[in-house]
Amino acid sequence: MRPALRLLPLPLCIAFSLGATAQAQEWDWDREPPEDWRLCPLEDAVPVFPDAPQPVGTSADRQQQPTDIDGDSVSGVRDEVINFDGNVTLRRGDQFLATDNLDYNEETGHYVADGSVRYQDSGMRIVAERLRGNPDQDMHEIENVQYQLIERRGNGRADRAEMVGDLGSMYGSTYSTCPPEDRHWELRARQIDVDTESGWGTARGASLRLGRFPLLYMPYFRFPVDDRRKTGLLYPGIDYSGRNGFDYRQPIYLNLAPNYDMTLEPRIMTDRGFMLGTEARYLSRRGGAELYFEYLPSDDITARERQEEIDLGIPEENRREEDRGMFQFSGSHRFNRTWQARGNLNWISDPRYLEDMSSSLTAGSPISIVSTAGLYGRGRYWEAGLMADYNQLADYTLSERNLPYNRLPRLFGSWEQPFRPWLVAGLDVDLTRFAATDDQRYGGSRFDAKPYVSFPLEGAAWFVRPTLAWRSTAYQLDERLAQSLALEGAEPDRSPTRNQPIASVDAGLFFDRDTVFRGDRYLHTLEPRLFYLNSPYRNQDNLPLFDTRALTFSWGQLFRDNRFSGGDRQADANQMTVALTTRLIRESDGLEKLSASIGQIRYFDDSRVGLNPKAPPVESGESSWVAEAAYAINDRWTLNAGYQWDPKIRRDDLISVRSRYLIGDDGIANLGYRYRRELLEQVDFSFLYPLSPAWSLVGRYYYSLKDSSLLESIAGVQWDSCCVTVRLVGRRYVRNRIGEMNDAIQLEVELKGLGSLGANTEDRLRRAILGYYRDDLYLVPPSDLRGDPVQIDPIQ
Structure with a gap:
């Protein structure tokens, strides 16, 4: 029947337009955590239609799909008025329309659907009181509308909707992602005009309400109604700090072309x-x-x-x-x-x-x-x-x-x-x-080459990797730099060189056995490892220091062929590393219950190469012991520790302890302690503690014990509901290296499915509390600086 072919697209074009205001946001260049809808009850504004068939195809296939019409009775005169009465249904592809009766005048082209009008497709469901129009003139009107989005959260209503061609209007409309009986926030508009061809909508008399209170009123604004990027206002940022005072930012997005755009951000x-x-x-x-x-x-x-x-x-x-x-x-x-x-x-x-x-x-x-x-x-x-x-x-x-x-x-x-x-x-x-x-x-030029050859021999439970290398380095220095580097009584050398052979052997064994620990079966490994390094002494006091620093002694340093970074120093060595690692791996799921390692370097000769002529050598004997361990006490509580002990002076060089405890389904507590002799001693405690499914506390206390000074403190409270999240955070932190402090109080109101108002406290908390999102447990906190590599989908 002809009217059905033009009738079915109408509800989606109109009702979705207000919900599309949530699309008027920036490009999502960085992957953000998905919105949390766990507190939302499974309550639809428009319940599922039990008599609706499974959709066939997508919206793009509709024009090629046939239309099937059923009803209890059909009456009327051909070429005049045809009446479908009782349980009238129209089906086409993914679309379904049901009503009590449908009258169609073939002479004038007018139709009227009365009584319990229901519409559904792959994107939404609608119930209405009456639907009427003229498909020949492409004019349609729907009264007393309620709609529920399917592909994403969103529902609302409208008193009346009209459409003429690509132009539509909706009167007395609402939109929210909240349940219909619990409207924490809602968008309302007196009138919305939509142009589906251009992809733009115009709202008049629009307001954003938080509960019963109007939060924002806009007498007139434009917004996009589809996924096409549009020029317009983005959500503002509001902040307050002791240094900036009241801080307001209003981004303005300019869509200049499909492959480039611009955002202006005036800030007061x-x-x-x-x-x-x-x-x-x-x-x-x-x-x-x-x-x-x-x-x-x-x-x-x-x-x-x-x-x-x-x-x-x-x-x-x-x-x-x-x-x-x-x-x-x-x-x-x-x-x-x-x-x-x-x-x-x-x-x-x-x-x-x-x-x-x-x-x-x-x-x-x-x-x-x-x-x-x-x-x-x-x-x-x-x-x-x-x-x-x-x-x-x-x-x-x-x-x-x-x-x-x-x-x-x-x-x-x-x-x-x-x-x-x-x-x-x-x-x-x-x-x-x-x-x-x-x-x-003063500077200069440096050529550094290191050819090498390795002879790896490996088996299922062992490996031996001998390596021979030759490091050749040549400089062309500025004259004044050469003069400053010249040894006493020697002529300045603007072209010093260094040639040094390096030999190493890395060998290890793997032992494993099955064992039972606290009722679970584990694979227990024992992994001894030896690393021998030999490189003769070469005097390098006349070489500059362009990019070279002494590496911090750590577990990885036990197996390196140089204790310096960069190319200006190559350490002499005659040393052996002895190390041992053991692991407990749960056979049921591969969890590493325990990992523990210990190692030490034995220096057979003094290592004389230093960063400057007065640098003391690394004396023969034993290096500091290096130990690292990680233990999963249970599925919620993990403990990591690092320790270095110098046997020569019988003192601790480094102590590092980190503990993490998972609280319920969302909470986390982190406690860390770091000590490095003569450099730092710090304690860091951060947490997200859920008081209830809706309320939680967040905080961080980062303190320098060595300087008896606060580095950073955070205290805040979060309230989460089905469709609204509110975060209030107070912060005090060091803003420069001389210890000056700054204070800030930030409030963020996140309307799920729409956007956020206020400061971006969510990103701040992700950086401060590792595991603020459980998916972030094993990730490095996101960068706090701009200028990261551009990550966008390529143009097809």
Whole structure:
């Protein structure tokens, strides 16, 4: 029958339009945890229709599907009015329409469906009082509508809806993701006009209500009604801190083209001034880029705290600028399957910028920000690159002399290939020009090559891997640097070299047995390991220190062929590492119940190479004992510990203890203690404690015992319901390296399925409380800095 073909699409076009306001958000570039609907009862505004058949196909297949019409009786005159009475149903593909009676005038094209109108497809269900219109004129009207979305949360109602072609209007409409009898929040609108061809809707007299109270009123606004990105306002950010005062941000999204866009973010800080941030993003088949720039003219804090900077003796070049800003660019381009270019460029107006603008939960700002750009390639047995980097000071308590050398440029490559099961050859090569950011240090160029050959011999329960390597390093130094490095009475050498052989043997055994522990069956392993290293002494006192530091002694250091990073020092060695690891692995599910390792290096000779001529050697004898252990006390409680003990002075070098306890289905408590002799002693406690399914407490206490000072404290409360989450968090944290503190109080109201109002406290808590989401238990907390690599789906 002809009217059914034009009638069925009507409800979806109109009723879904208000729910689509929730689509007016930014691109989701980072994967976020899914919204939690566990507190929502299984209550639909429109119950399931028991007589509706299973849908066939999708909405895209409707035009090709036939329409079937059934009813208790059919009457009327052909070419005039046809009446379907009693249990009238129309079916087409995924669509189903039922009503008590349907009248269709074939002469005028008018139809009327009266009594218990019900509609369902793969996306939603609708009940209405009356449906009428004219398919020839593409005009339809539906009265007293209730709808329930199926593909995602959402329901609501409307007094009346009209549609003429691609234009539709809805009057007295509502939308919410809450159950119909428990409306914690609801969108209401006096009138909504929808243009399905352009994908835009216009709301008049719209309001957002929290419970019974109106929270926001908008006399007029536009919003998208489909998945197409649209220019418009994004959700604002509201914050308050002792440094910025009242802080309001209003992002404005500009959809410029299918593969690039821009977001403007005007920001008002009552104690600082007006700031404008701009983010632009670009995507192509071979890569993408993201650019961010923010500008704060005449920052009030500059004048307000200028005298304090002078009193503290801060050098003029490290003080705040009047006009302040930041620039960041991150992008990549893939040329083919082997080669790609990547860049990450950063700039700040002054060294105090990150400290003043960040609300980070990390203690202090980084020493520097680094800009990098390069060309990188990778094959089956090799990888190579040509890159450059530049450091800019970001800590006003330091000078540019503390910055690492810039690499302008660096050419590097690695190759490793097996020729036989027992023969592997490789080569690591690096050619770098080093230049300092400041003009008080001098640089040079370095060529570093390390060819090696390995003879791996392995069995099911053992391995032996002898390796022979030759490290050859040559420099071309600036004249003044060569003069400063010259030994007393010697001529400056602008082209010093180092050639040093390195030999090592790594060997281990694997023993295992079946055992029973507390009623469970386990695989118990015992894994002894020996690592012998020999490299003769070469005097390297006349070599510069461009990128080389002493590595922190740890478990991994027991099996390295060098105790220095970078290429400026190669340690001499005649030493043996003895180590032992044992594990308990539960056979039922593979859980590692226990893992414990202990090891030590035995130095047969003094290791004389140091970072400078006056550095004391590593004396022959025993190194510190290194021990690590992890124990799953039960399925909720785990304990990790690390310990280093120096037998020469009979003192602890390092103590690290971390404990995690899972509380119920959502809660977690973390307790950590870290001690490193003469450097730090800290305790860190964080938790999420559920008081009930709806209420929970969050907190963190991070304290330096060595300095008797607080590093960070967080206290907050969360309330969660079916469709609303409220977080109120107070924070006090160190904002720079000299220990100055900042206070902030943040409130966030998350309307599930719509968006959030206020500060983004959720991300802050994820960074502070490892395991804030259970899926994050084994992940590194998300970055607190912009400029991460662009991650967007490629254009098809």
